[in-house]
Amino acid sequence: MSIELKTEYWEDLDAREAFKTFILDIHGLDFTEWEARGYWDNAYTPxxxxxxxxxxxxxxxxLLDAIIAGRQTKLxxxxxxxxxxxxxxxxxxxxLTDLGLQWARGQHEGVFxxxxxxxxPYYERCGYSSLSETLEFYHPEQVPNKQGLIHLDPSNQEHLDKIYNYAKNRAPISDKFSVFSSKLLMFHALYTIRNNIYEIPDLECLVFFGREGDVVNVYDILGRTIPSFEKIYPYISSEADRRINFYFHTDKLGIRKIQTDIITGNNTFVKESFPVSAPAFPFTSRA
Ligand SMILES: CC(C)(COP(=O)(O)OP(=O)(O)OC[C@H]1O[C@@H](n2cnc3c(N)ncnc32)[C@H](O)[C@@H]1OP(=O)(O)O)[C@@H](O)C(=O)NCCC(=O)NCCS
Known part of the structure; x- marks a missing residue:
């Protein structure tokens, strides 16, 4: 029997199941929970x-929503x-990549x-080039810790609904450069940063963050408006903090002493005409 090409087949549940098995075999990634909780994304086209x-x-x-220099677009x-x-x-x-990009032609501004x-070596052979990324960080001054941070647990359905509600109604984290998708964010909430989700009800926002020694890693901030980091930090601060890394651009956070590192060799690849140089791809935009 010859091989058969299929696309846009998520409604075909046998084919979808075969895809899930394949991804589990090749990447060790099990999409079952993401699917079962109802976040399977039709914008993810096979x-x-x-x-x-x-x-x-x-x-x-x-195909993902994006902001580039204040402008809404797709990547x-x-x-x-x-x-x-x-x-x-x-x-x-x-x-398959050529077919996919042909199918998406005219709908986006860049490929990453x-x-x-x-x-x-495969991507290099196929003509992709590696792209440096920006990491923004600063060294915080000590502030008294403020009560009012609530840890959310994605295995609690009420908490999960709350996270999704925030995700659907969020403001983009950056006007400079941002890529976002509520269903992809739920993938991260269930898999990669499941234990790092906190709500600050006083500020009506969620903060995804974790600590490695004296370094705080902030993965995302979700709210209808983004509070300044000066307001957020007291809720998450610890005396031990020496450095805060942000996995997105911080232009909305109003941090005066922000510093940037250019990171090379982090395996980000783009097609030639990618519209931004050295962006910070939000952590929660990585599929
Ligand atoms: C990477 C992978 C998807 C390549 O799939 P493939 O079907 O073998 O790739 P293709 O045959 O279309 O290769 C396209 C070109 O890349 C080259 N290429 C493929 N794999 C390569 C490798 N490991 N090293 C160097 N070149 C490679 C091919 O020779 C071909 O070049 P040419 O036609 O100019 O001679 C496959 O090896 C794989 O599934 N790897 C494990 C999972 C993985 O790493 N996925 C990517 C995650 S980001």
Whole structure:
């Protein structure tokens, strides 16, 4: 039997199941909880080759909302890329990517992706170039800790609904450069930063953050408006804090002493005409 191309097949539940099995096999990633909780995203469009009902190669084209210099736009993230071992080096992955980008033509301003280490030679071979990213940080002054931070637990349905509600109604985290999707954010809430979600009811916002020693990593801030960090910090501060890293641009946070590092070699790849140089891709925009 020859191989069959399928796209936009999320309504076909057998095909969707085969895709989930494939992603689990290739990337060790189990989408079951994301799907079961109702956050499966139709904006995540698969281009897959099937054989005997199984996926043998696949690429997803994720069309995402973005802000570039205050302007609303769309960007494509390429994700869920893989070819079954028996079918590699036959041009399938490149072919699927070309088909996907052809399908998305005219709908976006740029293409980006985050490569696994071992896939870098493949992306280079396919004409992608690596992009430096910006990391913004500052050294905080000590402030007295303020009561009123609530830890949210995604296994509690009420908390999960609350997080999704914030995600759907959020203001973009940055006017300079931002990429966002409420369903992708829920993926991070359930998987990558599940234990790092806090609400500050006084400020009507959520803060996703964690600590590594004396470093605070802030992954995202969600609110209808974004409070200044001066207001937020007392709720999350600790005497031990020496540095705060932000995984997004901080232009809305009003931090006077912000510093920037340019990070190279972090496996971010783009198509040639990407419209921003050295952006900070929000942590919660990574698929
Ligand atoms: C990376 C991967 C998707 C490539 O799939 P594939 O179907 O074998 O890729 P293609 O055959 O379309 O390759 C396109 C080009 O890249 C080259 N290429 C593919 N894999 C390569 C590798 N590991 N090193 C160097 N070049 C590679 C191919 O030779 C081909 O070049 P050419 O036609 O100019 O000679 C596949 O190896 C894979 O699934 N790896 C494990 C999962 C993974 O890393 N996914 C990416 C996560 S970001």
């Amino acid at each position: 281009f897959s080759y099937f054989k005997d009902g199984q996926v043998i190669a696949s690429v997803c084209i994720y 494509i993230q390429i994700s869920g890329v893989g070819t079954h071992e028996d079918w590699r080096r036959q041009g399938l992955s490149r072919e 992706l985050f490569a696994d280490e071992e896939a870098i």
